[in-house]
Each structure stands twice: as structure tokens, then as C-alpha cells.
Amino acid sequence: MGGSATTLIFGSYVLARRNGAQEVLRDHWVLLEGDRIAAITPSRPAGADRVFDRPGRFILPGLLNLHNHCFSEAVARTHTEDGAGRKNNQSIVYTVLLPLTKLGIEILTPAERMDVARLGILQLLKGGAATVMEPFRNGIPEMFDAALEMGIRFYGAPYLFSTANAQADGGGVVRYASNAAGGEDGSVDLQTWDRLYASWEGRGEGRIRLAMSPHATDTCGPDLLRAAAARARELDAPITIHLAQSKSEVATIRSRYGDRTPAEYLDWLGVLEPDLLAAHCIDCTDDDLALMGARGAAVLNCPRVFARAGTTAAFSRFAGHGVRTLVGTDGYNMDLLGELNAAAMISKVASGRADAASAPELIDAVTTQAAAAIKRPDLGEIRPGATADLTVVDLSHPHLQPLFDPRRALIWLANRANVDMVVVDGKVLIEAGRYAGGDEEAITAAGAAAIGKIWALPEAQAAFNN
Ligand SMILES: [Zn+2]
Incomplete structure (x- = not known):
């Protein structure tokens, strides 16, 4: 497909905007020309190179899933649910996810790490995302290779730590390797980040970008956080971090930095x-x-990973305080539609209000609001001149018919299996629900085999069985 190839897609419903608000158009065509949206029109334009004319499709802007962890999610998969792998009902971040991911990266060959990375990108695409932000250990640069190869829009966020081996003690407190009082050895990770930035930023016609990614408030000291933020702002790169994800993190930051909360610390x-x-x-x-x-x-709200552990993470609580609130899948499944459904459900239960976290509000969270948070007005919207990223959902399934309101259907009834197309820069990556660029079964088998090598480690057996 050349740079100016045209693609025409019919939508029984098309999510457009009018005067800043969502508007659902009925029976419109979306014409893509190269990597741009050229037109949205009720009559069928002639002469497109490729035409997708199927009934019941809902054409959305390419969805943005701005917080996920492909690698550690795969490592922990079905080992940590139902409270497994937890000590004293504590977070599994420092006991299982970080140490095992670190070990896994060390024992896998670059080709095996690439297999895991491909499996992750495949899941993200099939989960409906056109753009992702993936924080990951900087020892797996293959995440960038897989994203480039598979065509997803990718904000790689290789971690920075003030300690080379983040592990919590029995009380959940993270100790720095060099200095238990809060010393730092994080300049190494900033140099690694700079190297990755130099080799990857802007590749794939600009689809590959970097985000600055200090891991969390209790694993990054003040000097590293200041330096990382300054560097990101010099480059106009977004900054992402884990914030107040556990009570032990709050206690650690309060004790280290003059009774400040993690947010006050930042x-x-x-x-x-x-x-x-x-x-x-x-x-x-x-x-x-x-x-x-x-x-x-x-705020990046990822409700299911917390619901799984018995904790309420209500979208409506954050949004209700006037905070820009986005939705991501974190280290649990990569089904963005399922995550939106959970965000709606959990918000209503938590607030006791049926009108909390409405379908349009949640759709904004993974389109316009997410695009604004990373300063990308060309994304998250279907309009002429915008970047040609689309997520198309098939609303013709029996559980989606008959249909009165497509936005409510999307949030309340649809799921990942209903994602029909994902288009990035005008290229069709998911077509009729399948990955168009390769063999899904082979990618899945290779990724699973590589993860199996990690599961066979004695350290993994011990972590999973405690
Ligand atoms: Zn996370």
C-alpha cells in the first residue's frame, strides 16, 4: 500500500464530534487517504483502493490504552488470581511482578523476549487499542522492535529506578540498594533511557515514541525524579509513573519526606x-x-487489576474531583472494552449512582481525553485531517441486536471479541477480528513457550507457591 492509498469503511454508526461534544452519525462512510482521514460522508465516495462495506459496524477513533504491562502480565497470568502469590494480602508488585520479570528478562534470549513482546502487542491490538503506552523493564528493548514490526502506535516507557533491584521488605517498604535512607543510583537508568530515545524516538513514520517512566514514588528518589522530569520537558515527552498504588507506598513516602503524601511529594x-x-x-x-x-x-484508572484483589478503583471518584481520568488495562488482560465495562460497573457500585461514569464519558476517556493528555490533537477524533487511526466494533452479534444506543452497547454489552478492525496510520492491522500482519497461532505459541521458561525457574515456583 503506497503513501496515498485510499481505504473506505462503512459505518452504520460513526463517532464524530460537533461543537466539542460526541455525535453519532448514522450510515456514513469514512475515507482514509494515506495516513490521514480524508472525509466522513453519507454518500459513498468512488474509487477507493480498499473498501470495507459490512453492516452493523461502529467506527470509533483509534482507542488509546495508555497503561499496560504485556510482559509482567504474561509472567503472572493465572498464577496470582484468587489471592495466589500474595503475602499478608499485600500487593504482588514487589513480591512477584518486578523480581520475576527481571529474572525472566535475564534468562531469555533476545529472540525469546521478542516472542513475548509480539504476543503482548497482538493482545493489545486485539483488545481494541490503536495507541498504547507500555511501561516496561529497560532490559526488554524488544518491546520497541515488536511494536515497530506490528504497526501499533507505541509510547514505550522504559522504567527508571533509584535502585537496581526493587524489592520490598516484609512491611512493604522498598529499600534502595545503595542507601537504605533513600539514596540514589538512578542515573544509570536515565542514561539507558537516553540511549533508547536516541535509537527509537520517531521511528515507524513517528508511530514509535518514548515516555519518561520513573517507576513509582517509592522506587525513585527526589534527584532522579527531578532529573527525569527536566529531561522529559526538554524533549516534550510525556511522563508516566505509578502513584499511591498501595498503603505501604504512602507510608514509605510519608516517613521519608516530611509526612508528604505521594502526590504532595511529586x-x-x-x-x-x-x-x-x-x-x-x-x-x-x-x-x-x-x-x-x-x-x-x-489519572490512569485501571479498575480490574484492583478489583481482582478486592480493591475499589472507581473512575467516578477521580473524575468527580475534576482530574482528567483515562482508562488502561495495566497488568491484567488487554481487553480495553472489558476494562471500560468494569470502570462503569465499579463506579456505579462505589458511588451508589446509576448515572456515574456514563458511556460517553468513558469513551472520551480512551479517545479525546487520552489524546489530550499526551498532546496529540490529531488522535482520538474522527474528522478530516486527523490521523487515520480507527477502532471498528462489530455490533451485528446476537448479544448486540437489536440496538438503540451504540455507545451504551459498546460499554455495557460489547467485548474484545467484537473488535472488527484496528487501523493505524491508515494501515489495517486487525481485519475481521484477526491480525492481518502474521500468524496469530504461531505468535501465541512462541510467546507462551518463552514464558514457560520463566515459569520453570525455581524462583518462579517459589514465588507462585508461597
Ligand atoms: Zn502499572
């Missing part, structure tokens, strides 16, 4: 700005959320 360092995307924020106080709203930082 604000004290000048990190809490509109370019910050903060994952989870579960243990943020109401005052913290008001502060984040005032600073313009965004």
Missing part, C-alpha cells in the same frame, strides 16, 4: 504537571485528587 519536586500520567492513585486522599486536578495531571 508536587514538591515539580513533577505534578499536565504532562504527568499517574497510574492508579488508589490511596490518594481527596485533597491529593483536588491538587492533581488543579495541576492538570491525569
Whole structure:
């Protein structure tokens, strides 16, 4: 397909915008020309190179899933549900996910790491995402190779740590390797990030980008956080971090930094700005959320990974404080439609209100709001001149017919199996629900075999069986 090839897609429903608000158009054609949206029209334009004319399709802007972890999700898969792998009902981040991922990266060959990365990107695409932001260990640069090869829009976020081997003690407190009082050895990770930036930023016609990714408030000291934020702002790269994801993190930060909450800690360092995307924020106080709203930082709400462990992460709580709130799948499944359904359900249960976290609000969270958080007005919207990223959902399935409101159908009834197409830069990556660029079964088998090598490690057996 050449640079100006044209693709024409029929939508029984097309999500457009009018005067800043969502508008669902009935029976329109979306014409893509090269990597741009050329037109949205009720009459069929003539002469397109490729035509997709199927009934019951809902054409959405390419969805943005701005927080996921392909690699550690695969490592932990079916080993940590139902409370497995947990000590004293503590978070599994420091006991299972980080140590096992680190070990796994070390024992796999580059080709095996590539197999895992491909499996992850395949899941993200089949989960409906056109754009992802993936925080990952900087020892798996193959995430970039897989994203480039498979065509997804990718904000790679290789981690920075102030400690080379983040592990929590029995009380959940992370100790730095060099200095238990909070010393730093994080300049190494910043240099690695710079190297990755130099080799990857802007590749794939600009689809591959980097985000600055200090791992969390309790694994990154003040000097590293200041330096990372300054570097990101020099390059105009988004910044993402895990924030207030557990009570032990809050206690650690309060004891280290003059009784500040994790959000206050970031604000004290000048990190809490509109370019910050903060994952989870579960243990943020109401005052913290008001502060984040005032600073313009965004919350990445990933409700299912917390629901799985018995914790409520309600989209409506964050949005209700005026914080820009996005939805991501984190380290649990990569079904963005399923995640939106959970975000709606959990918000209603938590708030006791049936009108909390409405379908249009949640659709905005993974389209226009997400695009704004990474300063990409060309994404998240279907209009002439916008980038040709689309997610098309097949609403013709029996559980989706008859249909009165397609947006409610999308949030309340649809799931990943109904994703019909994912288009990035005008290229059709998912077609009729299948990956168009390769053999799904082979990618799945190779990724599973590589993860199997990690599961066979004695350290993995011990972590999973405690
Ligand atoms: Zn995360």
C-alpha cells in the first residue's frame, strides 16, 4: 500500500464530534487517504483502493490504552488470581511482578523476549487499542522492535529506578540498594533511557515514541525524579509513573519526606504537571485528587487489576474531583472494552449512582481525553485531517441486536471479541477480528513457550507457591 492509498469503511454508526461534544452519525462512510482521514460522508465516495462495506459496524477513533504491562502480565497470568502469590494480602508488585520479570528478562534470549513482546502487542491490538503506552523493564528493548514490526502506535516507557533491584521488605517498604535512607543510583537508568530515545524516538513514520517512566514514588528518589522530569520537558515527552498504588507506598513516602503524601511529594519536586500520567492513585486522599486536578495531571484508572484483589478503583471518584481520568488495562488482560465495562460497573457500585461514569464519558476517556493528555490533537477524533487511526466494533452479534444506543452497547454489552478492525496510520492491522500482519497461532505459541521458561525457574515456583 503506497503513501496515498485510499481505504473506505462503512459505518452504520460513526463517532464524530460537533461543537466539542460526541455525535453519532448514522450510515456514513469514512475515507482514509494515506495516513490521514480524508472525509466522513453519507454518500459513498468512488474509487477507493480498499473498501470495507459490512453492516452493523461502529467506527470509533483509534482507542488509546495508555497503561499496560504485556510482559509482567504474561509472567503472572493465572498464577496470582484468587489471592495466589500474595503475602499478608499485600500487593504482588514487589513480591512477584518486578523480581520475576527481571529474572525472566535475564534468562531469555533476545529472540525469546521478542516472542513475548509480539504476543503482548497482538493482545493489545486485539483488545481494541490503536495507541498504547507500555511501561516496561529497560532490559526488554524488544518491546520497541515488536511494536515497530506490528504497526501499533507505541509510547514505550522504559522504567527508571533509584535502585537496581526493587524489592520490598516484609512491611512493604522498598529499600534502595545503595542507601537504605533513600539514596540514589538512578542515573544509570536515565542514561539507558537516553540511549533508547536516541535509537527509537520517531521511528515507524513517528508511530514509535518514548515516555519518561520513573517507576513509582517509592522506587525513585527526589534527584532522579527531578532529573527525569527536566529531561522529559526538554524533549516534550510525556511522563508516566505509578502513584499511591498501595498503603505501604504512602507510608514509605510519608516517613521519608516530611509526612508528604505521594502526590504532595511529586508536587514538591515539580513533577505534578499536565504532562504527568499517574497510574492508579488508589490511596490518594481527596485533597491529593483536588491538587492533581488543579495541576492538570491525569489519572490512569485501571479498575480490574484492583478489583481482582478486592480493591475499589472507581473512575467516578477521580473524575468527580475534576482530574482528567483515562482508562488502561495495566497488568491484567488487554481487553480495553472489558476494562471500560468494569470502570462503569465499579463506579456505579462505589458511588451508589446509576448515572456515574456514563458511556460517553468513558469513551472520551480512551479517545479525546487520552489524546489530550499526551498532546496529540490529531488522535482520538474522527474528522478530516486527523490521523487515520480507527477502532471498528462489530455490533451485528446476537448479544448486540437489536440496538438503540451504540455507545451504551459498546460499554455495557460489547467485548474484545467484537473488535472488527484496528487501523493505524491508515494501515489495517486487525481485519475481521484477526491480525492481518502474521500468524496469530504461531505468535501465541512462541510467546507462551518463552514464558514457560520463566515459569520453570525455581524462583518462579517459589514465588507462585508461597
Ligand atoms: Zn502499572
